[in-house]
Amino acid sequence: MPRAPLTPAEYWDLYKPYRGEGAQPAPLADRFEWTQFPGHGPGPELLGTPRTALELGPGEGTDAVHLARRGVQVTAVDFSTAQVARACRWWAHLPGVTFVHADVCSFLMSEAAEYDAIYSVWGAVWFTDP
Numbered sequence: 001m002p003r004a005p006l007t008p009a010e011y012w013d014l015y016k017p018y019r020g021e022g023a024q025p026a027p028l029a030d031r032f033e034w035t036q037f038p039g040h041g042p043g044p045e046l047l048g049t050p051r052t053a054l055e056l057g058p059g060e061g062t063d064a065v066h067l068a069r070r071g072v073q074v075t076a077v078d079f080s081t082a083q084v085a086r087a088c089r090w091w092a093h094l095p096g097v098t099f100v101h102a103d104v105c106s107f108l109m110s111e112a113a114e115y116d117a118i119y120s121v122w123g124a125v126w127f128t129d130p
Contacts, residue, residue: 013082026090029065034121044070050116056104057120061087061097068096075113077104 006014018024032044044063047053050072058064058076060083068074077100078084084101091097100107 009079009081013080024086027060027062029062029069029091032063032066047117047119052113052115053117053119054113054115055119055121058087058099059083061091061099063121064097064099065091065094068094072096072117074098075100075115077102077107079103 031038034041034046044067047067050067052073053064053067053075055064055074055076058078059080061076064074064076064087074097076087076097078087079102081101084099087099092099
């Protein structure tokens with residue numbers, strides 16, 4: 001029997017599986033990238049100088065961590081259980097960044113927080129109904 005198509009959350013739960021030995025090491029979070037090509041496109045300056053930011057679909061969390069290290073309070077919301085667990089394993093100890101497992105529309109309807117900047121590098125562009 002053919003398998004049903006993956007939901008967006010299931011796709012991201014399977015995305016980029018670790019194939020190495022031992023625990024997966026944390027990726028570098030030393031730059032902010034808008035594309036999969038390092039150095040292609042603007043950096044975090046495009047966001048201005050926010051005090052708070054909301055990232056839609058942070059995946060491994062490297063962009064959120066980069067901003068948090070620059071003093072921005074970042075809330076990073078992803079609907080992938082696997083991606084949030086991975087980001088929390090690597091970055092939960094860092095001040096200024098919080099990872100949340102949720103559908104961002106539901107999250108925003110239940111939270112009263114305001115953000116100086118809201119951005120999405122990957123998630124909202126491809127996997128969210130406009």
